[in-house]
Amino acid sequence: MGKYIIEAEDINLKYTFIQSLNFRNSMFSNFKKQNKEKRGKTVHALKDLNFKIEHGKTVGLIGGNGAGKSTLLRMFAKVYEPDSGSLTINTDSVSLLALGAGFQNDLPGIDNIFLNGILLGLTKAQVEEKIDEIIEFAELGEFIDAPLRTYSSGMRTKLAFSIASHIEPELLLIDEVFSVGDARFKKKSDKKIRSLINNKRTVIMVSHSLGVIEDLCDQVIWLDKGVIMEIGETKEIIKKYNEFMK
C-alpha cells in the first residue's frame, strides 16, 4: 500500500447546463428568442487543484457556499470525473455518506436497506450480514416493513443514517451529515460517526460547522470559488479561514 490514498494533479471540473426559462426571464422576448446554445451556462466549479491525502487521515473540506466542497467530495466517490488533470483514488472501497440518496418510496424500509446498501457498495450477502444491526440501530420498530412513504422525515433520516454508517469502507466520504434525529438519536449518531473515524480508515468530510471539523479532523482543505486557498493542519487553517471571513 502506497502512502497516499488520493492524488490529485491539476484537476478541473466544469458544469455545463441550459438555463431554463422562468416566469421572469420569459417576459423578456430576447431571452425567449435565444436558442439553447446561447442559454448554455458553464460554471468552473474546481480549478487546477493539486493535493495528496495520506491513508488513515481525517480531512475536512471547508469554504463558503458554492466553493466546490460537495463537487470535490463527489469526485472522490466517482460521481464526476475531472474534465482535465488526473485524480487517482488508491482503493475501490469508497462510500459517500449523504442521506437518503436512492430511496424508493413505495418499497418497505427493509427492501430499501438492501437497495441502498448495494448502491453504497455492499454485496447482498454483506447486507444480510449487517441487516439486524442496521434495523436495530434505526429504531423503527414495525415500520421497517411499511413503505417509506408512510415515514416521517425523521424516520427516513434515521434509516438512511443507519444504512450508510454500517458500510465501513476504506475511504469514507461524509457530506454534512452529523448528529441526525431527535436529541437522543443525535448522541447515538455522533458516537457512531466518531467510531467510524477512529477506525484507521480515511475519512473526508464536508461541514459548515468549524467546531465539528476542528474536533474531528487532522487536516483541512480550504476551498474558495473552486480554488484551494490553504491546505494543512486543522487549527492553523481554521484560524486563517476565520481571519479571512472577517
Ligand SMILES: Nc1ncnc2c1ncn2[C@@H]1O[C@H](COP(=O)(O)OP(=O)(O)OP(=O)(O)O)[C@@H](O)[C@H]1O
Ligand atoms: N449540478 C450542477 N449543475 C450546475 N452547477 C452546479 C451543479 N452543482 C454545483 N454547481 C455549481 O458548482 C459550484 C460549486 O458547488 P458545490 O455544491 O460543490 O459547492 P459547495 O462548496 O458544496 O457549496 P455549499 O456549501 O453551498 O453546499 C457552485 O457554483 C454551484 O452553483
